[in-house]
Amino acid sequence: AQSVTQLDSHVSVSEGTPVLLRCNYSSSYSPSLFWYVQHPNKGLQLLLKYTSAATLVKGINGFEAEFKKSETSFHLTKPSAHMSDAAEYFCVVSDGLYTGGFKTIFGAGTRLFVKA
């Protein structure tokens, strides 16, 4: 069975400091993993995805995430936060590529606050 846990419901950083949003997952198969961002009153935008290629994945807007199988983690990072990064972030796990079906699980979300 799949599950995804976002370890922090809220994260607050100062502008210009690093961002770390933590995500742990469990899956019976080698999963595909995603991070999405949702700005207020907007839909979800794909930040990046991991699908069994390079373990360090680079996404849009300077975000990246590292897949660590031994730790079952897929944490999202950014070296320097910008005010425009303030949003809700969702970690997502899917095993559709391997099971022939499609099952996507969303984390509970992490709200990122960026202070000036």
Place this chain on the structure above:
Amino acid sequence: SAVISQKPSRDICQRGTSLTIQCQVDSQVTMMFWYRQQPGQSLTLIATANQGSEATYESGFVIDKFPISRPNLTFSTLTVSNMSPEDSSIYLCSSRLAGGADTQYFGPGTRLTVL
């Protein structure tokens, strides 16, 4: 990637009425999904809509309450029937491109308020 539009973007409805939400994708997609996002919550899958077959509903969601149509590979509708204030949520349409890639793309959502 896929660009998804939804109509309406928001609505305020009276208890007991129904609202149909439209979802249009700019390319042909095999799978379309409808999600509900209640205030301050994550996304919950309502149903999966495949063209030419009945929608598949998740536990806790039924066709009488959330009828879905999928007439072709680029369009789907979700109806929220006999609405109550508990149905106030954001409803999001999502699609997965043909060819097996499992990346999902999302529409901007429909913000529904039921009085």
